[in-house]
Amino acid sequence: MSRAAKKNRTPASTVGRLVLIVVGMFGFGWALIPMYNLLCEATGLGGRTGGQYTYDPASERIDRSRLVKVNFIVNTNDGMPWQFWAEKNGMRVHPGELNEAKFYVRNPTDKTMIGQAVPSVVPLTATDHFHKTECFCFTQQVLEPGEEMEMPMRFFVDADLPPNVQSVSLSYALFDITELAGSRELLKESTADILGGE
């Protein structure tokens, strides 16, 4: 009975179902972005580190018996004319203890520019245990022509860091986002115009 009913399905109802698949898969394509971001944050894929972390000295277990080497790697992206350097190439830290490192940028051009540093941590198993309480990568840097800036960064490695991890590398890539920030502003304004006009 139900088989016979299935046979008499019209092309229109088949097409309707197929169009739903197409719409659904178009939506799925866009849903891949939040899904990917969630996955990366959960697993540390791609070296992603978490956002700003609050350090609570009372609850953090400090492991003085262990020293972990933290390396700092700084890069400027292709086409970014700023100078970008770290005070030290790296430091040895005790898990659970808060540390500070200093980074510097200088804008040698004659234009005001905006920079954005993007962090990344390897190995992947360390990303969940590397925390920044203060970082210049949480904000954008605006530098006047010739201006130099000291940027402190505070971090700690928690005591749950897997025992086989002896060194952690933190890398920063510095991007020129002057244009991107400009077009973002423009986009925000025009969106506001459209929404305001409603």
Added chain:
Amino acid sequence: MSEVVVAGHDDHHDHGPDKGLARWLFTTNHKDIGTLYLWFSFLMFLIGGVLALVIRAELFQPGLQFVEPGFFNQMTTNHGLIMVFGAIMPGFVGLANWLVPMMVGAPDMALPRMNNLSFWILPFAFTLLISTLFMDAGGPNFGWTFYAPLSTTYAPETVTYFIFGVHMMGASSIMGSINIIATILNMRAPGMTLMKMPLFVWTWLITAYLLLAVMPVLAGAVTMMLFDIHFGTSFFNAAGGGDPVMFQHIFWFFGHPEVYIMILPAFGVVSQIIPTFSRKPLFGYDSMVYATASIAFLSFIVWAHHMFTVGMPLAGQLFFMYATMLIAIPTGVKVFNWVSTMWRGSMSFETPMLFAIAFVILFTIGGFSGLMLAITPADYQYHDTYFVVAHFHYVLVPGALFSIIAAVYYWLPKWCGRMYDESLGKLHFWLSFIGVNVTFFPQHFSGLAGMPRRIPDYALQFADFNMISSIGAFIFGFSQVFFLYIVIKTIRSGKPATDRVWEGAHGLEWTLPSPAPYHSFTHPPKVTDAEAHS
């Protein structure tokens, strides 16, 4: 349905096609649209082939001979895009248009007007894409995989033409797929149950579902690129919080099923041809259907094997390696079935059969190099070398393309009512067979020795292999012009073909007169065991 039959009795005056250009512009006839698709596919094949010959001419010797590196990059990119989206995919859609209604005993496609639209979008899409080659900024030059941010931040300004071109190709494919599925599910003659359908119909049904699932994802990906380029978003721009690696995941989520979209209908074609010339029914029909469905399913969970080197957790690398190797099982079932069909068959070797046998052998070679690439640690060496180029050309040229050529030789007598010249066809086969192997086999070696893909110049130790490869490419290229000559000669002056055409042919399309009448199966045919799988 009954209305259609009644109308068929009354209107005997509109049975023929319109005259002149209007016939082709406004046609809703599945045979006309199939013809349009096939000629369009051949035109794109020639254009893509010319670009390939520019590449091979430049690589004939080390050093820069003919073209600038920037132009060379446009050649590799557009060769890939045109062959994938312009030659292979429309070629198979053309075959589906001609054959699916005749094979399932339907009078036409389920949605004839949409069929016209899905074809006529294509010339506009490819005009957009190809016109960029003549613009000052040059055409797309970021590889057919258009990885962002190379294709966004660093792309020539014409990238927007490319994006809209891809949108239009996607729309065309999606409409074509909906039409094919609706035809297969709704228009089969009484008695043509799913498990009686010819395998070509089965493979296209599954392919059409793959297209519906991944073309919208591709459309989404190029839309994100459009936003990144023009509207200041940062989907793939690390500076704004985006992720370039995410582009690769989204692209290959489309891209891997896409490679099966280009090969499953080829499996179908070969599964029609081999039984005919072995004079035996297809061995293991049911397992063929299940193997096709398994391959389609697996194609969705292996995409990251294209990007082993981007940095993935060990668990991910192992998963994608094992899942990829799993595909060898259903594919092996298929190859086993084709060989078993030939086993102790009363075989004869007409041109379509020669192309089909070459398909089985050479596609299997491409499959084996695919297995080698699936081994994660080995892939670190093979990645982005000519070994990859050799691999995917082995599955696409003597794979997908040979099956389309075989299909043309096999069904051309049914389409135009005339036989091709058998000795010319065999000559074409041997030229193609030798040409394709001389072109692509040496690329395995240059790749294993470390020659990177997508470069206009190379180190001296690769010179011999490249020279051999270029000679093969010119042999292969010109033998396809010879193919054009054979097809035109057949259409204009071939000997009349019989209705059955081939002694061992079974299937509803062979019960029609040759050439197939403009309107066929206006009354549903009787599906007998002789003409359908039973």
